[in-house]
Amino acid sequence: MQIVILTAGRGTRMKELTENVPKNMLKIQGKPILAWKIEALPAEIDEVILVIGYLGEQIRAYFGDAYAGKKISYVVQERLEGSGKAIHLAKDLVGEKFLVMMGDDLYAKKDIEEILKYDLAVVGFEVDKPKEFGVISLNKEGDLAEIVEKPDIPGPALANMGLYKLTKNFFDYSLVDIGKGEFGLPQTLAVMAKDFPVHVERATGWFSIGNPEDLAKAQLEIEKFI
Numbered sequence: 001m002q003i004v005i006l007t008a009g010r011g012t013r014m015k016e017l018t019e020n021v022p023k024n025m026l027k028i029q030g031k032p033i034l035a036w037k038i039e040a041l042p043a044e045i046d047e048v049i050l051v052i053g054y055l056g057e058q059i060r061a062y063f064g065d066a067y068a069g070k071k072i073s074y075v076v077q078e079r080l081e082g083s084g085k086a087i088h089l090a091k092d093l094v095g096e097k098f099l100v101m102m103g104d105d106l107y108a109k110k111d112i113e114e115i116l117k118y119d120l121a122v123v124g125f126e127v128d129k130p131k132e133f134g135v136i137s138l139n140k141e142g143d144l145a146e147i148v149e150k151p152d153i154p155g156p157a158l159a160n161m162g163l164y165k166l167t168k169n170f171f172d173y174s175l176v177d178i179g180k181g182e183f184g185l186p187q188t189l190a191v192m193a194k195d196f197p198v199h200v201e202r203a204t205g206w207f208s209i210g211n212p213e214d215l216a217k218a219q220l221e222i223e224k225f226i
Contacts (some may be wrong), residue, residue: 001044001116004090006162007034007103008053008077013211022055024103025062026215028222032062033209034103039068040226042113047071049093050103051086053078082182083162084175091171100185102162106218106225108205111163121165121199122147122189124158125206133159134186136200144198147186149178160186161206169196 011023018026024034038048048070052059056076063072075089087100097119101107107123115121122144124136131150136158139145147160164185169192176187189198207221208214 001098002047002049002094003041003045003099003101004049004051004087004094005034005037005101005103006051006083006086007059008051008056008086009080009103010054011104011210014215015212017212017215018054020055022052022058023209025055025058026209028215028218033106033218034059035062035067036222036226037101037103037106038063038070040109041068041070042109042116044113044116045070045099047073049073049075049090051075051077051089053080080182082175082178083185084183084188087166087185088171088175091168094168096168098166098168100162100164100166104209105162106205106207106209106221107161107163108203108225111201111203111205115163115165115199115201118165118199118201119167120189120192120196121201122186123161123163123201123203123206125161125203126156127159128155130155130157130159133157136160138200139193141197142200144190144193144200146190146193158200158202161203161208162186163203164189165199167196 175183178184
């Protein structure tokens, strides 16, 4: 099984910390975020495809062609045009079924293992302030109905964590334009959900690293994700 990890962005909210280092290579307890993530992947995942961009040569130099017993492949995203465009860059490398995750968030291994059981899946984490997230809504069967960005609704609600199980049918759908020259993976998946059931897994853990304060907290939180 393959996983595509999106690592092309700079992480501007990290300010000066990412002037010379890609965000995913910032360190938690002396080890890059991305290294922690790859080491924690389930054994069923034997190949990692990294979508690199900003200072991507540092990522390539660190991980090489193999890391933590997994093959490492690379594609380059020269223009940041959203997660939908990013995943399309890996179209010719992935098999019929594969996972996708963001490069700078920490996910519970148990949640990754759970979505391996489904053809199509998205993982959501219950939050109290849905207006800060893309929010997952369910259909009457309990599967994905749609994903709405920062809705003005009361909590709790399920936030989209950026962790997915996809099939290659995804590439048959036109990417959804989400504005500002970007195309969204989750919004496109929601269109696909009209034709195929997309399982919604409720996460047991998630830690998003968005700014220097989050990185500082991650030094302690990392123990929950290894």
